[in-house]
Every structure is written in structure tokens, then in C-alpha cells.
Amino acid sequence: MYILTIAGREQEGAYxxxxxxxxxxxxxxxxxxxxxxxxxxxxxxxxPEMRIIxxxxxxMIKTCEMQGYQYVLITADDIVIPPNTDYDFI
Numbered sequence: 001m002y003i004l005t006i007a008g009r010e011q012e013g014a015y016x017x018x019x020x021x022x023x024x025x026x027x028x029x030x031x032x033x034x035x036x037x038x039x040x041x042x043x044x045x046x047x048p049e050m051r052i053i054x055x056x057x058x059x060m061i062k063t064c065e066m067q068g069y070q071y072v073l074i075t076a077d078d079i080v081i082p083p084n085t086d087y088d089f090i
Contacts (some may be wrong), residue, residue: 001028001057001073002035004042007049015042015050015081019070026071027080028060034074042082 003026004015016024029035032052039050064071074080 001030001055001059002032002052003055003060004035004039004050005053006047007051010051010053014053015017020081023070026064026069027074028055028057028071029074031076034076034078034080036075038080038082045082047082 005013006015016026019025027038029038029050033055035052039052041055042050063069
């Protein structure tokens with residue numbers, strides 16, 4: 001599983017998307033290629049250079065649940081594009 005961070009600022013948190021209710025949603029990509037494509041789309045939209053970090057599935061999901069973070073599993077069958085809003089980090 002893979003998450004996105006800003007290159008050089010990996011310790012500051014993972015990339016998340018803010019939903020219509022103002023909640024931070026962490027994207028957990030199952031495929032590295034999908035995370036890479038999404039990162040490139042973000043960068044083309046003017047976001048800073050992104051870094052893809054591999055994380056252990058169970059650990060990341062458990063951490064999100066323990067901390068009350070919302071997350072979405074992005075599978076190879078999903079199509080996601082960056083929202084037209086500001087990015088955030090959780």
C-alpha cells in the first residue's frame with residue numbers, strides 16, 4: 001500500500017483530500033503505479049513535488065482507525081483525479 005507526501009517534508013504528514021464536509025480523507029493506494037499517476041496529476045496542477053511512500057497495509061489502516069482518521073482504499077479498478085481544492089496533510 002502507498003501514500004503520498006510532499007518531497008522533503010515526509011515527516012510532516014501524508015497527503016489527504018478534504019471532502020465536502022471538511023473531513024480529511026487519506027488516500028491509500030494499493031498499486032504504486034496508481035499513486036505515481038495521481039502524484040503526477042497533483043504536480044501538473046501546481047502542487048509541490050510528491051513522494052510515494054510504501055506503508056504496511058494493516059499498520060496504516062489500524063493507525064487511521066486508532067487516530068480517528070478517515071481513509072479510502074484506492075484499488076486498481078478505481079479512477080481518482082485531484083479535486084479542484086487546496087491540499088491538506090494529516
